[in-house]
Amino acid sequence: MASEPVARAVAEEVARWGGMRQTGVSLRYMMEFGARPTERNLLLAAQFLHKELSIRIARRAQDLDSLPFGLSTKPAILKVRDWYLDSFRDIRYVPEVRNRDDELAFTQMIKMIRVRHNNVVPTMALGVQQLKKDMGGTRAFPPGSDVIHQLLDRFYMSRIGIRMLIGQHIALHDPYPEPGVVGLISTRLSPMLVAQIASEDARAVCMREHGSAPDVNIYGDPNFTFPYVTPHLQLMMFELVKNSLRAVQEQYMNSDKHAPPVRIIVADGAEDVTIKISDEGGGIPRSGLSRLFTYLYSTAENSPDLDGHNGGVTMAGYGFGIPISRLYARYFGGDLQIISMEGYGTDAYLHLSRLGDSEEPLP
Template identity: 25%
Template structure:
């Protein structure tokens, strides 16, 4: 952040993010070496407090880059956002993994037998993540949110699953839930708005088709909808954080979003918020972990879902690509590298200095 132009760093939102990171560094560097369980408890308290304080970082960064979009080259701004978000993910993964492993150590099932469900977890890593189950859970959560936003009589598309439905792989579950949730949110919203929101519409909208393909090194999830595709004026800015024809509306909407966690957004819009997305295990520190889909209304466009999802996919050596047929629909391809085959895509100091 210190390499940004001075006029950008003095933006109130970006300045607040800088102060948060500076405070966190000053706080954590004063933590004494952990030698006892009591020392570890103090460290965990400090980590949990810091995670909570930093839930405001993503919306503040997003508002800052939108307000500074004319003060810096858009490509440089997007590179800065990708760099800082990837770095943020790596820190939160380490922090939450430590909290989760500590929780496991202190729990009654610290030495479980082979039938205990918790043996499927190593900290935050779910060893038997099943794409079919994640899609079904995310689909129900997103549908509940759409019904709350569009009304109980809204005609929602079915979600059809096919392919390798039994495929499992180790992954951090909440990262996958966020990406799948955002893709399904976009598809359901597009289909509903293209085909009409009420039961008086002529017929049930076409389904969203999910195909799961397992290969030895990776799993591919295709999300295919018939929601009319991406408008031509939006397409060039699909992965951009700072530019686009709807920048002013996105900035206005972001003011309504106080917090986002590192991947799963912890947004609360009380009048329509559904129950948090379920997962095989709920942690004691769930407020700071990445366990729930964003519960903002579908029509509150932030312009963050796709670029954030791509950052999270690429962090674990995966990819996210979209192919749009204007007037027909969109195919999204999420490739997930099975953990253990590749390292995280960490940001090197050299690439950070090059921003």
């Protein structure tokens, strides 16, 4: 346990840094800046991150202390808050970045921070489940619980930004980057290829859980590419295809009819790249559509475990997959819409801004 004066000193520092202004960056800026990862550029980036991460991490630690309905006191949430406080301390105690050695030491330290925060999403979900249990299940959520949703949206959006900045900086140190890749950004990402990989992963999960999986048909121009962050798109596509496969599989489980395929259509517009994921899995009642985007409901039967596909970002069972996928889309100026025909099926529209100019939406 930290002694009282130390704890107070850290709290004062957190309050001071949490009060400062955040600085957003755009996908285009990250791409242009990272295209020449010279020693000087890396030094400038590390100096920017030293300050920016202090501000963003301090703000999240403050948020975690002020969640409504006693959510801040749940063991899982306290654990996450301690991770943020530890990371804040690590960043503040590292000396100013003045030369190459400082920069390399700083990069090692943020690598450690990234690993420490790998399981934030499932651990936060556990905290929400602990709160639900105390309140006697979902039905008993008091009026005003949408505040929890807004705070978690803010928290997760900020987490995406922090991980993007850290991941981008670490990746720029790769001595042999793949051609066309700048840090985490693929300058020539093929949405068709990502759709194929995500579909194979999602079908494997469906096979494991149900013993069989519907086909996935993908339509679009196989030669079309645009700049985007591959792991972000993979995560969103995997989540949406997995949901569609599950819906179709459950709809046709006891039927003699052949399960219809899930269809993915990739369209390349002047402003947006839009990916539509269409299924005939029976759809969602209109009353249930708004629940898709809140963190307080889950559709999966069993309580989830913490192992995690995608480095601790598995979201099945938490009911977090859809709202977090929408945040990933919005992070670079896109969006996710879900339109359903109850009794027939569901269409998810993933809009990705292809201009790369929109600033990070800083909560």
